[in-house]
Amino acid sequence: MAALIAFPISMIPMILLFLFVRNKAGTGEEWKRRCKAYLLKGLPTVLLALLFSFIFNLIEAFSGIRNTNPVLVRLFHAFIVLALAEELSKGYNSLKVLKKEKAGGLSWLDFITAFMIVAMAFGVLESIAYAFATNPIQMFVRGITGMHAGYGFITGWFYGKGIRDNSKVLKITGFLISLFLHGLYDWMLDPNVLELTEWIAVAAVSIAFLGFVLFVFMFFFYWKAGRNPKYTEPLIPAEEVKEEVPEAPQA
Numbered sequence: 001m002a003a004l005i006a007f008p009i010s011m012i013p014m015i016l017l018f019l020f021v022r023n024k025a026g027t028g029e030e031w032k033r034r035c036k037a038y039l040l041k042g043l044p045t046v047l048l049a050l051l052f053s054f055i056f057n058l059i060e061a062f063s064g065i066r067n068t069n070p071v072l073v074r075l076f077h078a079f080i081v082l083a084l085a086e087e088l089s090k091g092y093n094s095l096k097v098l099k100k101e102k103a104g105g106l107s108w109l110d111f112i113t114a115f116m117i118v119a120m121a122f123g124v125l126e127s128i129a130y131a132f133a134t135n136p137i138q139m140f141v142r143g144i145t146g147m148h149a150g151y152g153f154i155t156g157w158f159y160g161k162g163i164r165d166n167s168k169v170l171k172i173t174g175f176l177i178s179l180f181l182h183g184l185y186d187w188m189l190d191p192n193v194l195e196l197t198e199w200i201a202v203a204a205v206s207i208a209f210l211g212f213v214l215f216v217f218m219f220f221f222y223w224k225a226g227r228n229p230k231y232t233e234p235l236i237p238a239e240e241v242k243e244e245v246p247e248a249p250q251a
Helices: 002-010 012-025 028-042 045-062 070-104 108-130 136-145 147-165 168-188 198-225
Strands: 234-236
Touching (some): 002 012, 002 108, 002 136, 012 028, 012 108, 012 198, 028 108, 045 070, 070 108, 070 147, 108 136, 108 147, 108 198, 136 198, 147 168, 147 198, 147 234
16 A cells, blocks of 8 residues: 555656656657657557567476576566566557657657657556555655666667667667666566575666666756757658649630
8 A cells, every 4th residue: 555655656757757858858849749649659568568578478488498597587587578578569669659750750859759758658557567566665766766768768869879870780789788777677686586695686776776877867868959959850851741733724
């Protein structure tokens, strides 16, 4: 019950970040509409993540992986069943909503923001489920670190840079970084893994702290990025709408 009460309080940082990005990073109603579209598209990501996680769970169950070293089993579960399922889902829905917005032109800031807000929406819904199985302290940590938003920011930044530099390597670099951090953090939070050495807990706290630093950095980034042509100029120009010229009346 305490965690359920803590949940809305823990969501305040996410709400503030969304409103800040929506109102400060861009100008005009079109930017606000896009931010809303990114948010709504992020909500069904939970369902897609459950599907991927179910598939990876089947692979884990029938491949014989569970008969190997327990630490390796938990490594597979953290990186594949949990982190990969979620990062694939967020990435897929981010690209899907960006494809719909492509006709209006896409800037580097659009790529960053779409990935970040889709991930943020996923994180908020995931936190609702965690509220039934965790404690208020953990809820507050999830809220102030905003790690899903941070993963999305990293993925979107590199993906947009990959578009700008025409680099396939850069496009997947952010995804791999987010997957590594996400999987490593989930793995280290496993109670059985924490028992291996006290340094595991130190490393987990360090990643959470980096998440908090990145969360704070995003506010500063968006404060400046909205006025920086490097981020606001279209990487993918808007599609030209050809106006039909009426034929001259016949004499």
